[in-house]
Amino acid sequence: MAFGSFVKLFMPKDRVFYGLFEEVTASLVQMSEVFKKAVSEEDYARRDSLLKSLEELEHKNDEITHRIFIELGRNFITPFDREDIHFLATSLDDVADYIWGAAKRIVNYSIHEKDAITVGFADIIHRSVNELNKAVKELRNMRDLRSITEACVKINSLENEGDELLDKAMIGLFSSNINPIELIKKKDLFQMLEIVTDKCEDAANVIESIIIKYS
Amino acid sequence: MAFGSFVKLFMPKDRVFYGLFEEVTASLVQMSEVFKKAVSEEDYARRDSLLKSLEELEHKNDEITHRIFIELGRNFITPFDREDIHFLATSLDDVADYIWGAAKRIVNYSIHEKDAITVGFADIIHRSVNELNKAVKELRNMRDLRSITEACVKINSLENEGDELLDKAMIGLFSSNINPIELIKKKDLFQMLEIVTDKCEDAANVIESIIIKYS
Amino acid sequence: MAFGSFVKLFMPKDRVFYGLFEEVTASLVQMSEVFKKAVSEEDYARRDSLLKSLEELEHKNDEITHRIFIELGRNFITPFDREDIHFLATSLDDVADYIWGAAKRIVNYSIHEKDAITVGFADIIHRSVNELNKAVKELRNMRDLRSITEACVKINSLENEGDELLDKAMIGLFSSNINPIELIKKKDLFQMLEIVTDKCEDAANVIESIIIKYS
Numbered sequence A, B, C: 001m002a003f004g005s006f007v008k009l010f011m012p013k014d015r016v017f018y019g020l021f022e023e024v025t026a027s028l029v030q031m032s033e034v035f036k037k038a039v040s041e042e043d044y045a046r047r048d049s050l051l052k053s054l055e056e057l058e059h060k061n062d063e064i065t066h067r068i069f070i071e072l073g074r075n076f077i078t079p080f081d082r083e084d085i086h087f088l089a090t091s092l093d094d095v096a097d098y099i100w101g102a103a104k105r106i107v108n109y110s111i112h113e114k115d116a117i118t119v120g121f122a123d124i125i126h127r128s129v130n131e132l133n134k135a136v137k138e139l140r141n142m143r144d145l146r147s148i149t150e151a152c153v154k155i156n157s158l159e160n161e162g163d164e165l166l167d168k169a170m171i172g173l174f175s176s177n178i179n180p181i182e183l184i185k186k187k188d189l190f191q192m193l194e195i196v197t198d199k200c201e202d203a204a205n206v207i208e209s210i211i212i213k214y215s
Helices: A004-009 A013-039 A044-052 A053-074 A082-107 A116-139 A145-174 A180-215 B003-010 B013-039 B042-053 B054-074 B082-108 B116-139 B145-176 B181-215 C003-010 C013-039 C045-052 C054-074 C082-108 C116-139 C145-174 C180-214
Strands: none
Touching: A004 B082, A013 A044, A013 A053, A013 A082, A013 A116, A013 C180, A044 A053, A044 A082, A044 B042, A053 A082, A053 B181, A082 A116, A082 A180, A082 B082, A082 C082, A116 A145, A116 A180, A116 C013, A145 A180, A145 C082, A180 B181, A180 C054, A180 C180, B013 B042, B013 B054, B013 B082, B013 B116, B042 B054, B042 B082, B054 B082, B054 C180, B082 B116, B082 C082, B082 C145, B116 B145, B116 B181, B145 B181, B181 C180, C013 C045, C013 C082, C013 C116, C045 C054, C045 C082, C054 C082, C082 C116, C116 C145, C116 C180, C145 C180
16 A cells, blocks of 8 residues: 555544635635625626625625534534534635625615715725635635734734724714614615625634644 | 423423523514414504503513523523524524514605515514424434424524515516605515515524534 | 642632622623613714714623633633623624614614604613613522522513513504605614613523523
């Protein structure tokens, strides 16, 4: 028996989780790119069509998350604590849900004009999700714990940026003479965008607790 | 010693969980029936009195959920993973809470007219909760795993129906000339009704993960 | 070796959790006092400055919660089930987040007048958080289980008071001739205040399940 096969024979089956989590965060990066491009678009028909294209990505993400839960049920041995896999899968799934939720609000509420707050959130979310992707890739070999920690710290600070952007947005909305229906639309959209950054932070916190246990 | 007593002696105490979960879903079925009947009612005084009767059912449900948590604390051995019992109890309790929350909104916001969206949600919720009840009954003997899976698939597809109904409702509200206060009432109510279907799906997902582990 | 050192040598390291949870609930008591004082203040400049001072307390609370999760990652042995530590830390952190969230709404929405509903919630929250503080202190020695149970029962009944206060507030708002923007502000604030009482109840439920297991 060649050494390669020998290794493969004993390669734990639990390694399937790394690939699945990498698929999830790669798809989140893609979603955040489409979302960012959409909300920066001046032409609202093109923007709406980009936003609607997120539905398929969100469904794809749902399916990968579902496979993670199936594997979690099947595998007695897991690379990290079962509860951490559960919480990481749930919070990453929430990131996708809330990006899609924000996209749907823009479409369903007929929010036609491009606005700086939404563009600002799209950028924060895009950067957060990229850091999640980096961190998850490093989980596979656990060699560069510092870069995982750095990614998590950045996500935490991006969540703070999101909080401040929401504060600024709310102060702006409530001190303006905007009509109530428009205020309702924007308030709901901005609050949903801020939740995306919260969910990224939740995921980062799980990753941090995984590396504490394994360091 | 008769064979019956012998069996009883060795019947695991953990079987108490089956009965408690069955009580919870039976009470959810009852709540969803009262809710459906109430929102289909043209006379709003009769409707409000039906809606208010949900409070007692919700309290009863709370008590059963509480007993599940007490049993979980007392029993070292459980029929499924402890975390699954925890998540299943929590999500079923959320179903009851959000049905009651929707009922309270109709009453507290003085929403007097019967409307098709609410009736649509009541029907989706009623069907979802019936599927949960079927699935939970089958957990006791785990003989008919296919029917459990089918119930969970139906609940997932009912949650999609709920999503689409909410989209339709929101597009309707924001493209109408409804006054802002009326919009706030309806938006809040419809979003709460959609959350009920999400919570049914959460419960179905836990049930699915239970049968994966035991199949 | 003196008996003292001997005891210390064997004093389980897991006792760090008691101190951390006590720090969390003590800081919640402080937050609830500042919040109560702020919303009872007639002068809105003074009130806003008190509310803004909650940010620092919330950050401090975040840091303690973070340390609980780090200790949870490091310690193989914990004084209660790991999941209970996780849920207790999460729900107490939520209490702080939602108090701060309510404070930010008052400031960001420019809610200038003192109102009886907010004062009522501040009082309920203050009492709830004090009961949490009492219960957490008793966890250390587990000698007075009755007083822990009593605290939890009180928190549950305070959550009911919060529910009723929110019902009253909503009926009031929707039956008034308030302008829509003002209604949006108040509705959002009152709902957030009611969530604080829910999160206190969540924490009380975890504490109850801890004492069931250890009694």
